[in-house]
Amino acid sequence: xxxxxxxxxxxxxxxxxxxxxxxxxxxxxxxxxxxxxxxxxxxxxxxxxxxxxxxxxxxxxxxxxxxxxxxxxxxxxxxxxxxxxxxxxxxxxxxxxxxxxxxxxxxxxxxxxxxxxxxxxxxxxxxxxxxxxxxxxxxxxxxxxxxxxxxxxxxxxxxxxxxxxxxxxxxxxxxxxxxx
Numbered sequence: 287x288x289x290x291x292x293x294x295x296x297x298x299x300x301x302x303x304x305x306x307x308x309x310x311x312x313x314x315x316x317x318x319x320x321x322x323x324x325x326x327x328x329x330x331x332x333x334x335x336x337x338x339x340x341x342x343x344x345x346x347x348x349x350x351x352x353x354x355x356x357x358x359x360x361x362x363x364x365x366x367x368x369x370x371x372x373x374x375x376x377x378x379x380x381x382x383x384x385x386x387x388x389x390x391x392x393x394x395x396x397x398x399x400x401x402x403x404x405x406x407x408x409x410x411x412x413x414x415x416x417x418x419x420x421x422x423x424x425x426x427x428x429x430x431x432x433x434x435x436x437x438x439x440x441x442x443x444x445x446x447x448x449x450x451x452x453x454x455x456x457x458x459x460x461x462x463x464x465x466x
Contacts, residue, residue, distance in 0.1 A: 312345050312348070314344055314345075315340075315341040315342075315344040315345035315348045315351060316341075316348070316350070318337045318338070318340050318341035318344065318351070319337070319338065319341045319348065319350050319351050319354065321337045322334040322335070322336075322337030322338045322341070322351075322354060323354070325337060326358065331358055331361070331362060334354075334358060335355060335358060335359060335362075335367070338351045338354050338355035338358075339355065342355065342374065346377070346378070346381075347378070347381060347382065349378070349382065349385055349387070349388060352374055352375060352378045352388050352391075353387050353388050353391055355371060355374060356371040356372075356374065356375045356388065356391035356392060356395060357391050357394075359371035359395070360391065360394055360395050360398050363398070365399065368395050368398055368399050369399065371391070371392070371395045372392055372395045372396060372399070372404075375388050375389075375391055375392035375395070376392065379392065386412045386415065386416050386418075389408050389411065389412055390408070390409075390412055390418075390421065392408055393405045393408035393409045393412070393421070393424065394424075396408065397424065397428070402427075402428040402429075402431040402432050403428075403432060405424070405428050406425055406428040406429055406432065409421045409422070409424040409425035409428060410422070410425040410441065413425055413441070413444065413445070414444075417448055418448075419445040419446075419448040419449035419452050419455060420445075420452070420454075422441050422442070422444050422445035422448065422455070423441075423442065423445045423452065423454050423455040423458065425441045426438045426439075426441035426442040426445060426455070426458060426459075427458065429441055430458075430462075435462065438462065439459065439462050439463070442455050442458050442459040442462065443459060445459075446459055
């Protein structure tokens with residue numbers, strides 16, 4: 287061991303640390319998500335969002351970090367955080383298009399930004415693919431806000447067919463059909 291110069295030992299140790307950090311980035315990101323959850327439990331939403339950002343920086347494919355960031359950013363009602371969550375979710379969905387949880391978070395963020403045009407396709411896709419009556423109801427409301435009454439009625443009918451006891455869909459459909 288004494289044959290190896292100190293500078294070489296330091297370089298090898300640094301390389302070993304870098305490689306192990308890269309190999310364990312998923313586990314480190316999961317730890318950051320757990321730490322963010324702990325911050326939420328304590329009521330420190332901004333600190334939690336910082337931990338979720340760090341987790342996404344280490345592992346951009348960490349759906350839990352993206353989901354939590356998008357959901358809690360939406361709950362802040364801060365336009366800048368909402369736009370950031372839409373951008374993060376959109377990047378994530380390019381590589382994980384089947385993640386309906388993140389897609390729902392993005393749709394809700396769009397809706398919070400009053401962007402019904404972008405929210406509608408996400409809600410409709412989730413509703414149809416996952417059989418989610420809530421998403422179809424939101425899609426119906428978005429269509430109605432965009433002046434697409436016929437599409438809204440169709441989406442709300444689909445929602446009622448999936449969940450006849452869902453009051454939001456049933457009542458909205460009844461109001462629309464009364465206005466014919």
